Amino acid sequence: MKTTSLLIASLLSFSPFLFGMGDEPHDAHTDAPSAEVSSQMYKGTGKIKSIAEDHGSLRIFHDPIPELKWPAMNMRFEVADHDLTYPLEVGDTVRFEFIRKEGKDIITKISK
Numbered sequence: 109m110k111t112t113s114l115l116i117a118s119l120l121s122f123s124p125f126l127f128g129m130g131d132e133p134h135d136a137h138t139d140a141p142s143a144e145v146s147s148q149m150y151k152g153t154g155k156i157k158s159i160a161e162d163h164g165s166l167r168i169f170h171d172p173i174p175e176l177k178w179p180a181m182n183m184r185f186e187v188a189d190h191d192l193t194y195p196l197e198v199g200d201t202v203r204f205e206f207i208r209k210e211g212k213d214i215i216t217k218i219s220k
């Protein structure tokens with residue numbers, strides 16, 4: 109008993125990332141409360157599928173993101189700053205960084 113809880117406690121303290129990953133369904137991209145403990149940055153690569161007219165979001169076909177157990181897929185990302193989208197064009201291959209906040213996936217950095 110005691111050993112088990114010690115083990116769990118040390119796992120939790122050494123693996124905040126693992127703890128935040130959970131097994132949330134990828135399509136839903138819903139944030140379990142535990143996924144919001146940090147503003148951890150995730151990195152991805154992919155291809156721009158579309159850019160919102162208001163420049164507030166992008167659709168990217170991203171490559172798998174093992175940290176989040178995401179397979180390759182087409183999905184929408186918001187951008188932290190609309191200016192990030194101006195140099196981009198549909199079809200561009202990009203690398204980007206994003207955070208997950210309040211159920212949104214928000215790109216903070218993106219480059220061709």
Ligand SMILES: [Cu+2]
Binds near residue numbers: 170178182
């Ligand atoms: Cu995705």
